[in-house]
Amino acid sequence: MDRVTEARTQASSPSVALNGSTPMIRDTFLPFALPLIGEEEIEGVLTCLRSGWLTSGQKVKQFEQEFAAAMGAKHAIAVNSCTAALHLALEAVGVGPGDEVITTPMTFTATAAVIEHLGGKPVLVDVEPGTLNIDPTKIEAAITSRTKAILPVHFTGQAADMDPILEIAKRHKLAVIEDAAHAIPTRYKGRVVGSIGDITCFSFYATKNLTTGEGGMITTNDDARADRMRLMALHGMSKDAWKRYTQAGAWHYEILAPGFKYNLTDIAAAIGIPQLRHAGEYHARRLEIARRYTAAFANLPGIETPTVHDDVEHGWHLYVIQVRPEGMAIDRDQFIREIVAANIGVSVHFIPLHLHPYWRDRYGWKAEDFPTAYAAYQRILSLPIYAKMSDQDIDDVIHAVTRVANAHPMR
Numbered sequence: 001m002d003r004v005t006e007a008r009t010q011a012s013s014p015s016v017a018l019n020g021s022t023p024m025i026r027d028t029f030l031p032f033a034l035p036l037i038g039e040e041e042i043e044g045v046l047t048c049l050r051s052g053w054l055t056s057g058q059k060v061k062q063f064e065q066e067f068a069a070a071m072g073a074k075h076a077i078a079v080n081s082c083t084a085a086l087h088l089a090l091e092a093v094g095v096g097p098g099d100e101v102i103t104t105p106m107t108f109t110a111t112a113a114v115i116e117h118l119g120g121k122p123v124l125v126d127v128e129p130g131t132l133n134i135d136p137t138k139i140e141a142a143i144t145s146r147t148k149a150i151l152p153v154h155f156t157g158q159a160a161d162m163d164p165i166l167e168i169a170k171r172h173k174l175a176v177i178e179d180a181a182h183a184i185p186t187r188y189k190g191r192v193v194g195s196i197g198d199i200t201c202f203s204f205y206a207t208k209n210l211t212t213g214e215g216g217m218i219t220t221n222d223d224a225r226a227d228r229m230r231l232m233a234l235h236g237m238s239k240d241a242w243k244r245y246t247q248a249g250a251w252h253y254e255i256l257a258p259g260f261k262y263n264l265t266d267i268a269a270a271i272g273i274p275q276l277r278h279a280g281e282y283h284a285r286r287l288e289i290a291r292r293y294t295a296a297f298a299n300l301p302g303i304e305t306p307t308v309h310d311d312v313e314h315g316w317h318l319y320v321i322q323v324r325p326e327g328m329a330i331d332r333d334q335f336i337r338e339i340v341a342a343n344i345g346v347s348v349h350f351i352p353l354h355l356h357p358y359w360r361d362r363y364g365w366k367a368e369d370f371p372t373a374y375a376a377y378q379r380i381l382s383l384p385i386y387a388k389m390s391d392q393d394i395d396d397v398i399h400a401v402t403r404v405a406n407a408h409p410m411r
């Protein structure tokens, strides 16, 4: 039995029937996200521990090769987070003090923090109303003589509209670095995210579509930038540990730059290799969950389901619904409270960057400066969507959302 079939048929938590009729709540809490880890990952880690080689070595090399092949990219560089990947990518395209990088408010703070780590400045461009991806029609107005790069985020796993972004970047000689933390696997007009822009950065954080606990990957087709990122990922050293500590290696190395310590371990790669091999199977299950949710919520006036463009293959890392004030008498916060009371874990992606105290105060951003992101923020919540969910889990989510939405009709 494959992993998803095994998980889907496990009625892990039978719902509690009240009055012998329709179940109202689950008897246990459904976490918002859980990894699906199989025996191959466990065996892989044990083999690695027994081998005596724990840090970056042959497992990392193998993971990089398989990842590069899956993404159709020339180079894949394994690192210990997507944050590290973004930092290295921006450094490799030359972002430095005073430089500006254009990105979206609908992201996690890491996307912008790494720009500041290099002395640069994040410049936000509002999102499109449907997909909540960066709005390419607003990018050009944000470009100045200090702009170095555009950093789109493939929000929830749906590709940003890359063709206009690449065209603008080409015209203004800007680098395009993609934050693909949510986007495994994602396609844009048939092209795999991972070989579209100059550099693409992935996350293997514990809740992500492919996990190594913590981890990340960078893909690029650019030889010079790949060399620079490899160098900077490991202290700026001329040789990695494999080349120094194995019989074939030699002790001597040189420091060529003030690098970072961002390498992935072989222990993590041993988890990542089977995770990558199962990525298609996991994605098929998330797609199925998304379709079930969308069909079930289609007729609820208080719920807006995600907008998906025809020309993308959505990675479905997140399933974000919007509470419609026109169709429901409670707001998003109360809706969340009632869903959580029904034992369903939910989250909000994201509290837009410009609403956080640090970013707000640093750049004097006001909520209305990015009106689409701000309006969306007040309505969005993310429902559980992961390969480990059983059929019963999915039914429970659908039931809770439907029941709470129907309990508060507009009068």
Ligand SMILES: Cc1ncc(COP(=O)(O)O)c(C=O)c1O
Pocket: 080, 081, 082, 083, 084, 107, 108, 110, 111, 153, 179, 181, 182, 202, 203, 204, 205, 215, 216
């Ligand atoms: C859009 C986005 N970018 C970057 C990151 C950072 O990823 P990591 O935790 O692997 O550093 C995250 C993490 O959640 C994210 O959602």
